[in-house]
Amino acid sequence: MNGAIIPAKQNSLEEQRRQLPIAQGRDALIQEIRDNDVIVLVGETGSGKTTQVPQYLLESGVAGEGVIAVTQPRRVAATSLAARVAAEKNVQLGGLVGYSVRFDESSTEATRIKYVTDGMLVRELLSDPLLSRYSAVIVDEAHERTLRTDILMANLKTIQRSRNQPVDRKGKGRATALNPLKIIIMSATLDAEKFSKFYDNAKVLYVEGRQHPVKTYYTATSQPDYVDAALRTFYQIHIDQSPGDVLIFLPGQEDIESLEKSITMYANRLPQECMGVTVCPLYAALPPTQQAKIFSATSKGIRKCILATNIAETSITIPGVKYVIDTGKCKEKRYIARSVGTGFDTLLTRDITKSSAMQRAGRAGREGPGLCFRLYTEESFKAMPISAEPEIRRCTLTSSLLQLKCMGQNLEQLDFMDKPEQDTIISALATLHLLSAVDDKKALTHLGRRMALFPLEPTLARSLLAATEFGCTREMLDILSILSASSKVFYDSSEEREAALETRRKFRHSSGDHMTVLNVVRSYDEIAASESKAGQRDWCQKQYLNFRCLTEAMDIRKQLREACEKNGIDWQLSCGDNEQPVLKSLVRGLVQNAAFLQPDGSYKQIMGPSIVKIHPGSSLCDKKVPAIVYDELVRVILRRV
Numbered sequence: 065m066n067g068a069i070i071p072a073k074q075n076s077l078e079e080q081r082r083q084l085p086i087a088q089g090r091d092a093l094i095q096e097i098r099d100n101d102v103i104v105l106v107g108e109t110g111s112g113k114t115t116q117v118p119q120y121l122l123e124s125g126v127a128g129e130g131v132i133a134v135t136q137p138r139r140v141a142a143t144s145l146a147a148r149v150a151a152e153k154n155v156q157l158g159g160l161v162g163y164s165v166r167f168d169e170s171s172t173e174a175t176r177i178k179y180v181t182d183g184m185l186v187r188e189l190l191s192d193p194l195l196s197r198y199s200a201v202i203v204d205e206a207h208e209r210t211l212r213t214d215i216l217m218a219n220l221k222t223i224q225r226s227r228n229q230p231v232d233r234k235g236k237g238r239a240t241a242l243n244p245l246k247i248i249i250m251s252a253t254l255d256a257e258k259f260s261k262f263y264d265n266a267k268v269l270y271v272e273g274r275q276h277p278v279k280t281y282y283t284a285t286s287q288p289d290y291v292d293a294a295l296r297t298f299y300q301i302h303i304d305q306s307p308g309d310v311l312i313f314l315p316g317q318e319d320i321e322s323l324e325k326s327i328t329m330y331a332n333r334l335p336q337e338c339m340g341v342t343v344c345p346l347y348a349a350l351p352p353t354q355q356a357k358i359f360s361a362t363s364k365g366i367r368k369c370i371l372a373t374n375i376a377e378t379s380i381t382i383p384g385v386k387y388v389i390d391t392g393k394c395k396e397k398r399y400i401a402r403s404v405g406t407g408f409d410t411l412l413t414r415d416i417t418k419s420s421a422m423q424r425a426g427r428a429g430r431e432g433p434g435l436c437f438r439l440y441t442e443e444s445f446k447a448m449p450i451s452a453e454p455e456i457r458r459c460t461l462t463s464s465l466l467q468l469k470c471m472g473q474n475l476e477q478l479d480f481m482d483k484p485e486q487d488t489i490i491s492a493l494a495t496l497h498l499l500s501a502v503d504d505k506k507a508l509t510h511l512g513r514r515m516a517l518f519p520l521e522p523t524l525a526r527s528l529l530a531a532t533e534f535g536c537t538r539e540m541l542d543i544l545s546i547l548s549a550s551s552k553v554f555y556d557s558s559e560e561r562e563a564a565l566e567t568r569r570k571f572r573h574s575s576g577d578h579m580t581v582l583n584v585v586r587s588y589d590e591i592a593a594s595e596s597k598a599g600q601r602d603w604c605q606k607q608y609l610n611f612r613c614l615t616e617a618m619d620i621r622k623q624l625r626e627a628c629e630k631n632g633i634d635w636q637l638s639c640g641d642n643e644q645p646v647l648k649s650l651v652r653g654l655v656q657n658a659a660f661l662q663p664d665g666s667y668k669q670i671m672g673p674s675i676v677k678i679h680p681g682s683s684l685c686d687k688k689v690p691a692i693v694y695d696e697l698v699r700v701i702l703r704r705v
């Protein structure tokens with residue numbers, strides 16, 4: 065008998081593929097991609113764009129022999145989608161289907177469909193400016209307009225021009241001998257016309273329909289205490305509704321931790337006959353292994369409740385989720401300009417946009433009908449702007465500017481969909497100049513090129529390179545790893561503040577918080593050498609230190625040490641107990657954040673107009689030193705009461 069026996073599970077995955085709304089238009093879509101170099105594809109959440117389009121390209125051969133890249137704004141989406149598509153294709157992850165995200169890659173020479181974060185593809189431009197390995201790039205969730213997506217879209221436009229020029233009879237015309245590049249821009253919530261116009265009136269295609277309905281409910285009045293409202297809504301679902309997991313969207317880690325505590329507390333008081341509850345947090349600062357827990361199945365009789373920031377908002381399918389609770393809040397990075405040449409990014413909690421609300425609702429109804437509870441009124445929804453302002457218009461550009469310079473590109477001349485503000489460009493240039501990454505003519509220096517070798521903010525990369533000069537790379541990497549972690553190493557709950565300060569007094573260093581952090585890492589290293597993970601966690605708890613931050617920092621330190629080795633930098637240079645080399649290196653990178661003592665005891669920024677104060681938790685708080693440098697500035701908003 066010829067032909068393979070298809071296992072039942074595989075059979076059902078194939079059946080699921082066939083039932084997706086996009087499957088009906090498969091052949092027409094392939095034909096359109098064959099006929100057009102750029103396609104803008106809009107289709108409802110769950111219609112099958114992200115998982116199916118790359119497979120259609122591969123199966124039809126329309127993308128030639130190269131790799132098909134699918135970009136995602138977030139790593140959790142890239143890794144989980146690759147796993148899903150590998151399962152659909154019945155292949156091992158990392159073979160035909162793979163992924164590449166910062167600090168993690170699963171792909172081989174055989175990989176033809178690769179899910180990547182937009183940042184990874186931008187990084188690839190540094191070594192391969194024409195993205196020659198790729199025959200198609202699918203920019204997914206383009207509505208998010210991350211800075212990296214915008215840089216990528218601008219580059220794709222020029223790459224396509226040079227790769228797709230027709231070749232005349234004498235073989236002249238095309239700048240390269242590479243295959244043409246197909247570009248597909250996708251989203252469920254996209255201003256299609258704008259994207260089409262950007263790509264010279266590219267063809268716009270719509271995928272009709274969604275697989276399963278999602279019923280949406282609004283509150284009658286606005287809910288200022290959205291954490292409490294989410295708690296009440298969760299328990300209403302838990303008591304009244306049929307089995308199915310719940311996904312709750314909150315703006316940030318603090319709210320997630322607070323809601324996790326209250327849900328768990330009430331879960332312990334539920335009557336025996338009630339279903340049990342298990343809570344899974346999901347935010348960027350969690351290590352990937354913990355993030356992955358949201359995808360694992362719970363045992364029967366247990367309802368999973370996932371508490372997530374907007375990292376779960378787009379692209380992903382969390383099996384089992386039937387209910388979504390949307391608080392209507394998110395955190396947004398925004399650049400606060402001080403004066404020309406100075407300013408900083410800050411995270412603000414704000415109301416979400418219509419696009420986000422639709423994406424959040426779209427996380428229900430992936431495997432069957434779903435319900436979405438919006439903790440805001442219908443009027444508030446209608447009043448929401450369609451989408452957020454692109455990051456390029458509201459974030460610091462220093463790091464991107466440095467990357468572009470390394471690619472020989474000029475931020476001011478790149479053809480962006482939305483141009484960045486002139487002030488933000490000037491500010492980024494001023495910072496790079498101050499760090500000696502560019503010279504007086506704005507040209508990239510040797511130092512600047514070396515700074516871009518590290519996955520660090522340029523300021524911190526500058527401190528690291530200074531440390532090679534001052535002989536303290538080991539100490540600097542310890543400090544930078546903590547500064548690069550996504551949560552803080554010191555935590556204080558208000559009830560235990562005094563006890564925490566007292567316990568941590570032994571780490572305090574008279575030269576400031578960076579040296580204090582170094583003392584913490586040195587002590588932790590000693591403990592880690594002899595204790596199990598549980599012992600380390602226990603030690604951290606007793607010292608009022610954040611175990612999660614320290615484990616993440618140790619991972620970052622490992623990556624940074626590897627990056628040093630790769631670039632011929634000795635990371636073992638140590639200055640022992642002499643703090644001077646460390647302080648000097650820090651100043652090289654953080655010079656913009658220096659402030660001098662004033663006669664009245666306050667500090668004034670040297671590069672900006674503001675008066676700054678030392679945080680009460682700092683080891684320098686009760687001292688009056690002549691000058692300080694800081695790595696973080698917190699803006700205090702005073703409200704009149």
Ligand SMILES: Nc1ncnc2c1ncn2[C@@H]1O[C@H](COP(=O)(O)OP(=O)(O)OP(=O)(O)O)[C@@H](O)[C@H]1O
Pocket residue numbers: 084107108109110111112113114115116144148251252275378379380381382383426429430431
């Ligand atoms: N990991 C998974 N487990 C179970 N089902 C999945 C998984 N990933 C995808 N699916 C199924 O495939 C469908 C299509 O998913 P896909 O991500 O391709 O849709 P999409 O149109 O890109 O949606 P979105 O705009 O929300 O990203 C989902 O609705 C779900 O039914």
